[in-house]
Amino acid sequence: MKRDSITILILLFFGLTVHAQAGKNPVPLKLDRATADLTLKQGEEVSFSFLLKKDVYYSITVEQKGIDVTIGLKDQRGKTLQEVDSPNGRFGSEKIVFSPDSTANFILTVKPLADTANAKAGNYSVIVQSPPKKLKPLQYKALEQDFNILKNAFIETHVGLWYNTYTQFDSLCQVQKRKLKNKMTALDFYKLVAPIVTYTKEGHSAIQPSEETTNYIRQNGRYFPFLVKIFDKKVYILNDLDNYKTRGMQISKINGTSIESIMEQFLRIEPADGYNTTSKYHWIETAFSKYYLRFFEQQPATFNLELIHPKTNEKISYSHIPALNFKQYGKFVSKETKAIPNYSYKESAQLKIDTLNSIATLVVNTFSTSDYTNGRKGFKEFLAKSFQNIADYKIQHLIIDIRKNEGGEQGMEDHLMSYLVDREYQKYQYAEIPSFTYSFLDYTEYRDKKSAEDFEKELRGEFYRSNDGRYIELPGKYKGDTPQVNRFKGDVYILISGLSFSGGSEFAALAKNYTKARFIGEETGGGYYGNTSGYFIRYTLPNSKLTGRIPIIKFVVEKKETGIPFGRGIMPDDEVQPKIEEFLSGYDTEMEFVKKLIKNK
Known part of the structure; x- marks a missing residue:
């Protein structure tokens, strides 16, 4: 039977302790303060309320600690705006990113995934985060610890050692490690280690900026307002913009930086299998504006373009093209991709x-x-x-x-x-x-x-240790x-x-x-x-x-x-x-x- 929620708010150090019970009345949450661990049982649903401001990007995170949950975001009228259930299982995060078009109260719902394999009960915590006003600096020792953890994880899993010798891989790591500096931000650190991930030469490897960085960029970043396509290593613009006739033009420079320099940087941080580059160019196409923001300019007000007409080789220049914020860029991409034939597929x-x-x-x-x-x-x-x-x-x-x-x-x-x-x-x-x-x-x-024991059990169900010490798939697998x-x-x-x-x-x-x-x-x-x-x-x-x-x-x-x-x-x-x-x-x-x-x- 469902009961009315009983809410007790007690501020302890940096945490917010909330005793939430399943019920109709939402538990009020304060922004940027994580709840203590809460308990959820099968058949229950808990809701939380909070005030969000217009055009601010919020990150809503539910950390699963033993139970797989589905989360939903609703407006004041009960209309579902987003619903999320990532394939994390009983541990890990469920996240919603949201920016309201007007200041209002919103409701977060949390309920167990209805699956017989799910736990009967488990813990979770909730936090609704505002975007940071600036990226915090990190101490050298903290950065060094992260660097060593990442490098050792790659070596332990042998990622990077199919196409490279240990000496080659270690040499690149040493070069990048010497670039560590005290009070680097997480974005600076990401730029430093991304080439190491690429050097593994494994296209399935990946590294992403921190959530703090992502939240900061969503709120403060400014985007290149064009889609691109790459043919024969040349970068072309796919859309016109207002009075700027740019569709089909080849890019020569962006804000004074040559397209060759820009692409050289992007190729250094885009992983691929082995020595292949064709996948890199395709993935860079869709990430071009995002990568430019991360590696060149976070907050350009405008862009100056130097272009080349592909048929006549005529040089064309445009100045003071307005940059787009994250919300504008999302709407722009949605509109322009629909206008380009075969840009993406509609049927599987x-x-x-x-x-x-x-x-x-x-x-x-x-x-x-x-x-x-x-x-x-x-x-x-x-x-x-x-x-x-x-x-x-x-x-x-x-x-x-x-x-x-x-x-x-x-x-x-x-x-x-x-x-x-x-x-x-x-x-x-x-x-x-x-x-x-x-x-x-x-x-x-x-x-x-x-979860570690379950993971090991799953691996042992598909592999065995052979006489030569290698871990090989079971026959017929x-x-x-x-x-x-x-x-x-x-x-x-x-x-x-x-x-x-x-x-x-x-x-x-x-x-x-x-x-x-x-x-x-x-x-x-x-x-x-x-x-x-x-x-x-x-x-x-x-x-x-x-x-x-x-x-x-x-x-x-x-x-x-x-x-x-x-x-x-x-x-x-x-x-x-x-x-x-x-x-x-x-x-x-x-x-x-x-x-x-x-x-x-």
């Missing part, structure tokens, strides 16, 4: 059949099970129906488009492969983890003893699907790009090894020889509060004699890339190239 997968030319085009934009109705089962049903239609129409040519497929869940690529092969195949030479236990878990989502009866027997063409990553790139590698498919586009972002992914250890450094993740399963693909250099992705048989005017018009250069190949066959 689709099939088109051209009976006149006997061509089927199968687009698979993701292997994420959450993007398909009924998850993995739904994806397999889509494939079964698609290939049945292909068989019914006696299609001779199959185009598979994975240019936007950045991966997803393990094994999804095998479901697609099962329609292209006539026999079972060996997927990996091996899959390996560094260990079952790790010394730095106190700074991760597994800092709690129970990562195995391809049985070939389908109605497999496709005609010509196969696969469109690839730098965004073909992780499982998407792995599918391309398998198709390269076990089919006669022809590849068109650009080098895949994911490595041909494998990647490190699967399980991730997500960390938070104790002083700077930088966050990130370390992948720990090293998947080594069963390779054939392909001539692909180590550390590179799957190379296209036909390298095809659109010109900027083709991209802006919506003309699909790679797809039309394939159709001409088929027509002239």
